[in-house]
Amino acid sequence: MKNADTSQFSKAIQEIKTLKKKNWSKRKKKEAWWGLLFVAPFIIGFLGFMLLPMLFSFYGSFTNYNITSQMDFIGLANFKRMFTQDELFTTSLYNTAYYVLFNVPLTAVGSVFLAVLLNRQIFGIRAFRTIFYLPAVLSGVAVYVLWMQLLSPSSGLVNTVLSWVGIDGPAWLFDPEWTKPALILMRLWSVGGSMLLYLATLQNVPKQLYESAEVDGAGFTRKFFHITLPLITPIIFYDIVTSTIGAFQIFQEAYVMTEGGTGGPSNSLLFYNLHMWNKAFVAFDMGYAMAMSMILFIIVLTLTFINLKLAPKWVNY
Amino acid sequence: MGTFEWKKYIKRGIMLSSIPLVLAACADDTESDTTSGEDPSANDTGDSGNGGEVAELEFWSFWGSGSRRETIEAIIEDFNSEHDNINVEHVYQPWGDIWTKALAAIAGGNAPDVIVQDINSVRQRAEAEQATNLEEYIEDESFSEKFYPQLWDTVLYEDEAYGVPFNTDTQVIFYNKDAFEEAGLDPENPPATWAELEDAARALDIESGDGYEQIGFYPRWNIGPDVWTLNADEGVSWFDDEGNVEINTPEKVAALEWMLEWQDYYGRDTINQYEAEFGSGVADPFISGLVAMRGQNLNYYVNLQENAPDDLDFGVFRLPEYEEGSGHWTWGGGFVLEIPENTDNPEESFEFIKYLTSTEVQERFGMNSFDIMANIEANENLTTHPELGERGLEMYQMAEKSLEKTVITPVPLTAPDYIPLVNTQIDAAFLGELTAQEALDAAQESVENLVEQNQ
Structure with missing residues (x-):
């Protein structure tokens, strides 16, 4: 959405520039201004609600800002404290990295798999697609509470099903070793959003390719790895970039599932944003929280940059 | 595209965009009805x-x-x-x-x-x-x-x-008088010290198969280690009045050891299982009779009044004393x-x-x-x-x-967000990774470090 908006905006600007040069008709100029007017809500929103807060946050990260009474410049003290003194900073960074590392590839694989399954012409396929997409529509907190019950160690559905096949399920949200896997499992349930994206792309893969491959005697696996997968790499790339960014921002789940942001057993669910939230709104240490957000910004920016650099090696355009 | 069609689209657009306005107007009405509308x-x-x-x-x-x-x-x-x-x-x-x-x-x-x-x-x-x-x-x-x-x-x-x-509120223990009678305990004379509490709990425990039909008492349910340690340490919480960190005092270590013994007695898995069940809030274990004595805020009384069957005969006693004469310290x-x-x-x-x-x-x-x-x-x-x-x-x-x-226990200005630091060490003790002494020593050090950062 945002990308589309910005590109439209730059197109409009471009058009205005060329118009000036070529001294085109009044009508065309007017049209361009109308174009700008239509994208103005985004531009204003971006400047006022994104760029300005980001700049403020950048400045704030060098201060002892506490929201209401103080904002003195303290140089790099926040950053120094973060890397040398704050034990929970490391814990939260580790928890978040763990989550990103497992969540991103698993959801990508999961949604591609699901999309391939749902890309067949069988009876009732529309109903199946709706059913698998449904979890993505359900709203946050209700889903978390539902999963807390599903993951209940003795009476929860997950462990009950595991016990049918002879597995003695773990204590999930009560065992620090299992809290993060539990959360990743829960997130896997709602891969519907990206599944839909893959499904749309799969339907654009030209049928002739499969037909000719079949003539050459290719089976399902061959067709999948040599035709389907290469042709959907642009979407996989897009999905991985956006879901990495999203995964770094995990907050809600942990906040709800650990009763007000306490971080769960042994702080195993104390994610980066949760720690940041505690610093900002429990300790009123907003300057420090802003410094933390800057570090997160740099981490995400670097990863996205690496992703973009690596893309030509595996993405087929 | 002809002018006629444009008009149609504009009309539709206006109609659509007016929907939120109408909704907002309705919402405002209902809100003022419930807040101030009753009293013109x-x-x-x-x-x-x-x-x-x-x-x-x-x-x-x-x-x-x-x-x-x-x-x-x-x-x-x-x-x-x-x-x-x-x-x-x-x-x-x-x-x-x-x-x-x-x-x-x-x-x-x-x-x-x-x-x-x-x-x-x-x-x-x-x-x-x-x-x-x-x-x-x-x-x-x-x-x-x-x-x-x-x-x-x-x-x-x-x-x-x-x-x-x-x-305000204060933490106390609710107990089931009928269960007391069945276990041969005097319902009018509830436990007054930690030792008596333990004895009563043992008498009230009823095992069945792998689990329990009735659990006498488990100290970590609803009442945290912060409260039991404060009770043992004669009312001194993790910080004393001057704001000094008082986490690894001998009394607090002993209190945490005592809590760990309870966990060993019932078994960590048993505790986790029951905890997960009450955690979902579907069934109240005190009302259902699974737990015979349960720590609660005194205000839990309202809950019992609304949800408990009339024949549930219950009483309330203060948090027992660590030792006779040490005081029924509790938290609110x-x-x-x-x-x-x-x-x-x-x-x-x-x-x-x-x-x-x-x-x-x-x-x-x-x-x-x-x-x-x-x-x-x-x-x-x-x-x-x-x-x-x-x-x-x-x-x-x-x-x-x-x-x-x-x-x-107001949060000290020098360590407003100390709770996760203490909890993580206490969790480690309950997971068997640290002894009570090690856990509280580590927590003491972490919180002192936090205080230093904020000074």
Whole structure:
């Protein structure tokens, strides 16, 4: 959405520039201004609600800002404290990295798999697609509470099903070793959003390719790895970039599932944003929280940059 | 595209975009119906009064439903009709975001006039200039004496008041009298020391197969290690009065060891399983009879009154003493009334606060909500109130007793977010990774480190 908006905006600007040069008709100029007017809500929103807060946050990260009474410049003290003194900073960074590392590839694989399954012409396929997409529509907190019950160690559905096949399920949200896997499992349930994206792309893969491959005697696996997968790499790339960014921002789940942001057993669910939230709104240490957000910004920016650099090696355009 | 079609699209667009406006208009109507719409006279009295200006006050609370909401709104109505120059409007904010919203409102300069705040963080807000210093409005020197001293202490920052205590709570143990009788224990003589508690629990345990049909008591349910250690350490919490970190004292280590023994006795898996079941809130283990003695806030009584079957015969006892004579120390929380910084009518706001914390109004609020009030006289009156049933009287009598040794633990300014640091070490002890001594030593060190960062 945002990308589309910005590109439209730059197109409009471009058009205005060329118009000036070529001294085109009044009508065309007017049209361009109308174009700008239509994208103005985004531009204003971006400047006022994104760029300005980001700049403020950048400045704030060098201060002892506490929201209401103080904002003195303290140089790099926040950053120094973060890397040398704050034990929970490391814990939260580790928890978040763990989550990103497992969540991103698993959801990508999961949604591609699901999309391939749902890309067949069988009876009732529309109903199946709706059913698998449904979890993505359900709203946050209700889903978390539902999963807390599903993951209940003795009476929860997950462990009950595991016990049918002879597995003695773990204590999930009560065992620090299992809290993060539990959360990743829960997130896997709602891969519907990206599944839909893959499904749309799969339907654009030209049928002739499969037909000719079949003539050459290719089976399902061959067709999948040599035709389907290469042709959907642009979407996989897009999905991985956006879901990495999203995964770094995990907050809600942990906040709800650990009763007000306490971080769960042994702080195993104390994610980066949760720690940041505690610093900002429990300790009123907003300057420090802003410094933390800057570090997160740099981490995400670097990863996205690496992703973009690596893309030509595996993405087929 | 022809002009005709354009018109059609524009018309549709206008119609569509007007929907949210209509919805918003409807929403506004219903909101004003529930908040102030019931009482049109409130505004009238103001207008027809002495011609002076009416101070419009916005009061934020999280009492959104049930008896608390009804009571507070009735109280506000009375206040408004008694005061020609003040009109209070009650605004309900959900529990989950009232204080974050308030913070944003204060920072943005459009704070409510009066707000119900957490008792444990008054000093923090005073220091950050989020709350108004009330000293100039408190004319009566004996004003503070109306409240329990430990509650009044929480509102003082550099010896000046920044809030007024409203209500409080205290942790006690509820027990099932029938289960006591079946186990051959005297239901009128509940445990008074930790050792007696342990003996009673063993007598009440009923095993069945791999699990339990009845669990006597498990100390970590609802009452945290912070409370048991405070009980053992004669009322000293993780921090002493001067703000020194007092986590790894011998008494606290012994208390944590004692809690670990309970876990060993029942088995960690058993505990986790039951915990997960009650955690979902589907079944109350005390009402269902699974747990014979259970730590709770005293206010749990309301819950029992509403949800327990009539034949559940229960009693309440104070947190037992660590050793005979060490004191029935326990912990409590509560709420205060504050005037955010930079509001227009602090004087009128304080008038309203004074009204809400007066003996009569406190008594009325307690009477309807079964909250333990901050006003000493109000609670005393409630212990003999003719309109309260036998059980209600019992509850306030227990409150009076338990409050004598109830400690409130405001967060220290030097370590406002210390809780995760302590909890992680205590969790490690319960997971068997650390001994009680190691865990509390590590927590002591972590919290000292945090204090150092904030000094």
